[in-house]
Amino acid sequence: MRAVVVTTFGGPEAVEVVETEVPEPGARQVRIKVAAATLNPVDAGVRAGVFGGAGERIGLGWDVAGTVDATGEAAAWTVGEEVVALLYGPVKPLGTHAEYVVVDADAVAKAPAGVDAVHAATLPLNALAAVQALDLLEVTPGQSLLITGAAGALGGYAVRLAAHRGISVTALARPTDEDLVRSLGADRLADGDEGGFDAVLDAAVLGAPALERVRDGGAYVGVIPGASPAPERGVRTSEIEVSADGARLAELVRLVDEGVLTLRVAETYTLDDAAKAHARLAEGGLRGRLVLVP
Incomplete structure (x- = not known):
């Protein structure tokens, strides 16, 4: 699968798209086939080395919307369910800017019913x-x-x-x-x-x-x-140090479904254009999030 990573710190030019193995879910984890993943300022901080991890391959991306693709033992989700999730952590080998991602089952919530995956991906973080x-x-x-x-x-x-x-x-x-x-x-x-x-x-x-x-x-x-x-x-x-919380995320999804929360998307980019998305983020002036679509 393709995944967006950095192996050296720097500006948007440090962003790479690599081929890597599809991750396997462990106990109380699910694998999500990514439909959309948001680019956030924290990703720019990870890319620039703010959180450390020199010499490591670091995956980018915290938000995800997609479909449950596989489940580990004791993961109370069903293959095919449309979900959103937060994958916490600045220094991790794979993030949500990928074709597949594994997250803890208790970080997952059902996706909002009335919006597409691109908009849903802007919710979790x-x-x-x-x-x-x-x-x-x-x-x-x-x-x-x-x-x-x-x-x-x-x-x-x-x-x-x-x-x-x-x-x-x-x-x-x-x-x-x-x-x-x-x-x-x-x-x-x-x-x-x-x-x-x-x-x-x-x-x-x-x-x-x-x-x-x-x-x-x-x-x-x-x-x-x-x-x-x-x-x-x-x-x-x-x-705050934001924490993954599927139950709380489900409450926020309910507010989306009730029309209380508005999901704002500025622009979308393909996964292969992740570096261009980072360059756009650096320009500022956005009123909504940039979203990557595999």
Whole structure:
């Protein structure tokens, strides 16, 4: 099968498509025939060597939508089921940017019923990160929440999920994205250097400038492990390290099926054009995810 890997760190030119053996599922694992897999900023970080692994062959890709192709012992899935899953881990020999991938059975959920695989593939990583970040913040209706990077994939899911919970959301985004973030459920755009928020979800990875917008005794959650600013003024600071959770992913799928969550695709690329997709990601300005199709 074909798979997208890096063997040396660098820019988009470091991305390779190689031929490798089809992986076999072990106990409590399933093999998925990949229909679509999302390209995320974390893949660019892996490619650049941010997470280490020098000298190894590292597979790229965390999100997948496809069909169960084979099951290991005690894996409660049936061959032929259409599913989505998150394959956690920055340094792994094979990722989801491949024709087949093996994942733990408890990381899998049934695919949304009303969307195609390309759109379904954009759900697992970013939506799980968003909901897990909101859980860490413990923000409740009646409190004020600022979401930075609100027009991005993770930020957009966070806006929608928070609004669905009845939380008043202020979005930090470009003025040109106001209609977009309002359509996702934001009440308004942040006004200049406005502060005093009960909580901030820093999807744009602003760090200290985002922390300054939190009231004394509030809460801040970042989206990169180890990158959050130090606590100050009684503000509780933490960050998510997204975890694969099939049960939680199934809840998010239900919200897609109910029309609560919108899945946004910017562009699609073939697996063989993975390096071109990385180059497009590096250009920025996307309002939706890039998706690879084998």
